[in-house]
Amino acid sequence: MGKTITEKIFETHRRDNPSRNNVVLNIDVVMCHEITTPIAVNDLQERGLDRVFDPNKIKVVIDHVTPSKDSKTATQAKILRDWARRQNIKDFFDIGANGVCHALFPEKGFIRPGYTVIMGDSHTCTHGAFGAFAAGIGTTDLEVGIFKGVCSFRLPETMKISIIGELPQGVYAKDVILKIIKELTVNGATDKVMEICGPVVDRMSMEARMTLCNMAIEAGATCGVCMPDRVTAEYLWPFIQDEYESIDAAVEDFKKWHSDADAKYVAELTLDVSDLVPQVTYGFKPDEVKDITELEGSRVDQVYMGSCTNGRIEDLRAGAEILKGKKIAPTVRGILSPATPKIYNQAMEEGLIKIYMDAGFCVTNPTCGACLGMSNGVLAEGEVCASTTNRNFNGRMGKGGMVHLMSPYSAAAAAVKGFITDPRKIV
Amino acid sequence: MKTFGGPALFLDRNDINTDEIIPAKYLTENSKLALKPFILEDLKLPGFDPVRDTQGVGVVVTRSNFGCGSSREHAVWVFEVNDINVVIGESFARIFRQNMFNCGMPAIELGKDDLDALFGLGDKVEISIDIETETLTAKGNKEIACGFSLNSFDKDLVKAGGWLAYADKKY
Ligand code: SF4
Numbered sequence: 091m092g093k094t095i096t097e098k099i100f101e102t103h104r105r106d107n108p109s110r111n112n113v114v115l116n117i118d119v120v121m122c123h124e125i126t127t128p129i130a131v132n133d134l135q136e137r138g139l140d141r142v143f144d145p146n147k148i149k150v151v152i153d154h155v156t157p158s159k160d161s162k163t164a165t166q167a168k169i170l171r172d173w174a175r176r177q178n179i180k181d182f183f184d185i186g187a188n189g190v191c192h193a194l195f196p197e198k199g200f201i202r203p204g205y206t207v208i209m210g211d212s213h214t215c216t217h218g219a220f221g222a223f224a225a226g227i228g229t230t231d232l233e234v235g236i237f238k239g240v241c242s243f244r245l246p247e248t249m250k251i252s253i254i255g256e257l258p259q260g261v262y263a264k265d266v267i268l269k270i271i272k273e274l275t276v277n278g279a280t281d282k283v284m285e286i287c288g289p290v291v292d293r294m295s296m297e298a299r300m301t302l303c304n305m306a307i308e309a310g311a312t313c314g315v316c317m318p319d320r321v322t323a324e325y326l327w328p329f330i331q332d333e334y335e336s337i338d339a340a341v342e343d344f345k346k347w348h349s350d351a352d353a354k355y356v357a358e359l360t361l362d363v364s365d366l367v368p369q370v371t372y373g374f375k376p377d378e379v380k381d382i383t384e385l386e387g388s389r390v391d392q393v394y395m396g397s398c399t400n401g402r403i404e405d406l407r408a409g410a411e412i413l414k415g416k417k418i419a420p421t422v423r424g425i426l427s428p429a430t431p432k433i434y435n436q437a438m439e440e441g442l443i444k445i446y447m448d449a450g451f452c453v454t455n456p457t458c459g460a461c462l463g464m465s466n467g468v469l470a471e472g473e474v475c476a477s478t479t480n481r482n483f484n485g486r487m488g489k490g491g492m493v494h495l496m497s498p499y500s501a502a503a504a505a506v507k508g509f510i511t512d513p514r515k516i517v
Numbered sequence: 518m519k520t521f522g523g524p525a526l527f528l529d530r531n532d533i534n535t536d537e538i539i540p541a542k543y544l545t546e547n548s549k550l551a552l553k554p555f556i557l558e559d560l561k562l563p564g565f566d567p568v569r570d571t572q573g574v575g576v577v578v579t580r581s582n583f584g585c586g587s588s589r590e591h592a593v594w595v596f597e598v599n600d601i602n603v604v605i606g607e608s609f610a611r612i613f614r615q616n617m618f619n620c621g622m623p624a625i626e627l628g629k630d631d632l633d634a635l636f637g638l639g640d641k642v643e644i645s646i647d648i649e650t651e652t653l654t655a656k657g658n659k660e661i662a663c664g665f666s667l668n669s670f671d672k673d674l675v676k677a678g679g680w681l682a683y684a685d686k687k688y
Contacts, residue, residue, distance in 0.1 A: 105688065109670035114688070125544050126589065132547065139685070155545070162545035169547065212588040212612060228590035228616035234684045242615075242670070242680070276532055277582035281611050310585065312611055375532060462541040462587075483536040483586060485559045 092350025094248045095315055096283045099223040099347070103206045105240050114242045115223075118205040120235040122150045123191050126210030128169040130233035142177045143239035149200055150174045151183040151191050154458040159465045189430030189456035192216040192304065192398035196296070197430055199329030203318035204347045208232070208241050213398050213480065214313075215306040219299035220326070221318030221347050223283075226307060246312045247356035248349075249279055252288035255364035260514040262408060263298035264400055264478070264497035266290070267305040268369035270361060272379035280310030282356065285349060290363055291316055296325040297402045304399045305480050308376035318344035368513055371495040374484040382500055385510045392423045392475040393505035394487075395451075395498055397461045400478035401429030403436050405498040409478075410442045412502035412516055413449040419508030424451035425467045427459060449505070463487045476504035519678075521603045521623060522645035523575015525655070527636060530562060533579060534586035535613065537561075539595045541587075549594040556595045571599055576644045578635050579606040584613025593620050603646055605653070607632055618671045621679035623648065631663045648675055 093101070106114040127150075134140050142148055150170060158164035167184075174182035183194060192213050201207060203221035207214060210232040217224035227241060235241050251270060270286075284306045291299065299316045306314030316322075323330070323340040334340040368382040395401070395409055406428060418424045426446045428434040434456060437443050443453055459466030461479040469475055469491025478501050482493040494510060503513035537560040539552060546552055557567040577596065583606040584592055593616045596604070604617060605625045617624040623646065627635070635642070638657025645654050654662040667675075677683040 112670040226588040230619035230680050238688045483534050
């Protein structure tokens with residue numbers, strides 16, 4: 091019988107089977123940021139186990155609160171920084187070079203098809219866009235990952251989600267994944283891998299695929315995964331050109347990770363997006379999703395563009411398409427945080443930063459910041475934010491604040507109007 | 518082996534997320550103990566007061582998809598430092614459940630009927646858990662017992678006192 095990509099990755103990385111349903115995997119990349127790593131580092135130190143399994147396989151960034159906003163966050167950054175130096179971790183990204191982990195690490199070419207990737211961060215599922223098994227984990231798993239290079243998982247079942255049809259103008263990967271989460275609900279994919287495929291995904295850029303996989307966790311999934319193909323190979327080409335003779339050769343080689351035609355899925359869902367309209371969340375759970383037309387006129391106080399979901403260059407372009415030559419509503423605060431320095435630079439070169447600034451946006455350095463209500467745009471009680479991020483939990487962006495998740499295109503439209511509106515009416 | 522159980526706190530809602538268990542603004546703490554006062558701070562349930570209602574509690578009883586959202590193990594530590602050593606629910610988010618076992622604490626899944634029976638025992642309920650025999654007894658306005666099942670690896674993690682101790686020995 092055929093195998094899914096995840097089964098193939100599990101097979102090639104299996105270190106142990108501690109029980110019939112559990113597998114301990116060898117890990118290719120352990121990624122670390124300053125919120126969940128310091129306690130692991132301190133604990134290893136206290137136990138006299140201050141070692142790493144392989145400094146080349148550990149990637150470290152300070153991204154959640156950067157520059158540090160107070161002495162506590164400065165201490166977290168310092169613990170991580172000191173540790174990275176002590177352990178000779180070359181791939182360490184600090185101020186000036188840092189960006190949101192799930193945008194930065196793919197950009198650096200750290201993820202390859204068939205890899206196993208862990209991080210103390212739930213949106214690690216983003217990296218499945220490259221045909222990897224990438225999962226968010228807690229600090230103890232991270233600690234063991236750093237120390238031993240292994241992590242345990244229950245054997246996940248796979249759900250196949252096929253996206254067919256043609257994406258209409260003004261509708262993006264964000265709208266597609268919000269629609270999928272609405273269908274599946276917040277725990278519809280718990281303990282499962284979401285294999286996201288079909289002709290629409292085949293035509294998507296890596297950026298868009300990352301947006302899809304990023305939010306797999308919002309349906310409870312362990313990982314989202316897309317088949318590695320030519321788009322993947324072209325994105326990775328600068329990093330793999332010594333390993334392959336040509337892009338064609340890489341594309342051919344990546345096929346070894348494709349799910350077999352007769353692989354077994356626990357569920358299959360097909361979504362025709364030809365008539366999909368922009369989607370938006372209305373409540374405090376990411377599956378509380380409606381067509382944007384149903385929330386027309388709903389007030390917003392802040393518009394936040396950025397994060398590991400939608401802070402990439404294509405996202406900035408989509409927002410700029412709406413904002414070009416316009417001003418945001420006087421009642422709205424617009425905040426743009428390009429997800430990495432490279433994206434920031436590119437946006438400057440393309441004139442996008444100017445468009446945002448002319449429209450009245452504040453442009454901040456790359457950081458998670460407001461996405462998790464830590465800095466750079468925390469909401470006051472009773473305030474509402476139109477946001478391109480991935481979580482709308484009660485209080486996520488600040489106690490008593492409310493978040494509506496949407497695409498950058500829709501968020502830009504909300505900025506212009508001061509309320510949620512159908513972005514397709516604006517251009 | 519450690520014994521598990523204690524007075525129960527009932528959180529009667531599905532999908533309680535990690536932001537509700539411990540808000541992100543406390544993630545800047547570098548010690549587990551510092552989290553103690555902030556347990557369930559942002560959880561809004563009718564009549565629920567996080568400070569008052571978590572005093573002296575040993576077990577949390579809840580509904581489905583508990584611990585969804587972020588990967589923060591702080592959600593488990595904030596229970597641990599408040600002497601809560603077991604969480605019982607219909608289902609858990611994967612990372613939360615793994616974090617519990619990784620810290621050597623059981624996350625126990627019960628069917629809806631058994632859970633309803635626990636919720637029906639009144640306000641003052643004492644629960645005890647036997648990991649070996651996989652049974653749970655609860656004393657409230659009456660006494661009930663039910664079985665549960667633990668995956669053998671999860672059981673090994675509880676016995677070892679967590680994943681680090683287990684992995685350090687084995688890999
Ligand atoms: S941008 Fe938001 S969701 Fe993404 S890693 Fe940062 S805090 Fe998490």
